[in-house]
Amino acid sequence: MEITSAPIRNVLTRTSGYLASVTSHSLQPYRGCSLGNSLCGIGCYVQHNRYLTRGRPWGSFLEARENAADSYRRNYPRERRWAERNREAFSIFLSSSTEPFPPQEARFRITGQILEEMLVHPPDELVLQTHRPQVADHLDVLRDLGDRCRLRVHISIETDRERLPGLPAHGSPVEERFEAARKLSRAGVATVITVSPLLPIRAPDAFFERIAQCADAVVLDHFIGGDGSTDGGRTRATALPAAMAQVDPDSVELGYLDRMVTVAERHLPGRVGVHIEGFSGRYRS
Numbered sequence: 001m002e003i004t005s006a007p008i009r010n011v012l013t014r015t016s017g018y019l020a021s022v023t024s025h026s027l028q029p030y031r032g033c034s035l036g037n038s039l040c041g042i043g044c045y046v047q048h049n050r051y052l053t054r055g056r057p058w059g060s061f062l063e064a065r066e067n068a069a070d071s072y073r074r075n076y077p078r079e080r081r082w083a084e085r086n087r088e089a090f091s092i093f094l095s096s097s098t099e100p101f102p103p104q105e106a107r108f109r110i111t112g113q114i115l116e117e118m119l120v121h122p123p124d125e126l127v128l129q130t131h132r133p134q135v136a137d138h139l140d141v142l143r144d145l146g147d148r149c150r151l152r153v154h155i156s157i158e159t160d161r162e163r164l165p166g167l168p169a170h171g172s173p174v175e176e177r178f179e180a181a182r183k184l185s186r187a188g189v190a191t192v193i194t195v196s197p198l199l200p201i202r203a204p205d206a207f208f209e210r211i212a213q214c215a216d217a218v219v220l221d222h223f224i225g226g227d228g229s230t231d232g233g234r235t236r237a238t239a240l241p242a243a244m245a246q247v248d249p250d251s252v253e254l255g256y257l258d259r260m261v262t263v264a265e266r267h268l269p270g271r272v273g274v275h276i277e278g279f280s281g282r283y284r285s
């Protein structure tokens with residue numbers, strides 16, 4: 001993997017498209033993703049962004065935005081003013097096209113520095129989206145940040161299975177992500193499990209019951225309707241659907257999402273979000 005670092009002029013990107021209904025801005029501490037060769041990278045929709053990849057294979061590069069915390073501080077007043085004029089609030093999705101806590105975060109500390117900067121200059125709302133349990137290493141900062149803004153930590157756990165046939169392992173074990181959710185939740189940090197994209201679940205009742213015990217809410221989304229194409233075509237062009245179908249042929253149909261939502265609602269009544277509404281923090285009553 002090619003690992004580089006480079007400065008960025010403005011790390012706060014004004015959102016457009018589907019993400020505009022979730023937050024006013026997105027923030028990518030890295031360009032590319034070092035989890036691109038793990039299970040989540042197989043169907044990852046970001047790999048189809050040619051502007052971002054510049055033709056490079058997904059998972060082959062990571063660029064650390066070395067001045068991201070400085071850039072956040074410098075651009076904060078202007079972007080806050082813009083959000084207050086044009087959106088409901090100054091809200092940030094961190095991150096939508098990279099993992100904020102890749103293994104290389106231990107060396108670069110880009111996301112850690114941004115979170116500390118946010119203690120001084122908080123947004124109105126922060127959605128911290130991650131696949132990695134290392135988010136719990138920042139528990140103290142997150143607890144303080146939760147006092148300064150509306151914070152939700154979204155931890156992706158797409159299935160209760162550690163492996164799907166023929167695909168690489170998860171970037172982080174399912175068990176470790178559950179443990180991180182438990183730690184954050186116990187510390188009073190608003191924690192949401194995002195089951196997205198929904199993968200075949202071995203024991204749905206046990207899975208959602210476990211989520212109910214360690215999270216404030218759950219969000220489910222299917223690759224059909226959730227991958228940025230109208231019919232799941234982007235994901236169908238990858239190896240993910242075939243592996244899902246091998247485990248459970250029903251799981252590649254949209255009806256599977258409906259069935260799993262029904263199970264989730266049994267265990268988390270009023271705390272289940274679906275599709276983009278769920279990512280926005282709107283749950284079904």
Ligand code: SF4
Pocket residue numbers: 033034035036037040041044045046096097098099131
């Ligand atoms: S961690 Fe997120 S951005 Fe990275 S490969 Fe997985 S899904 Fe894509």
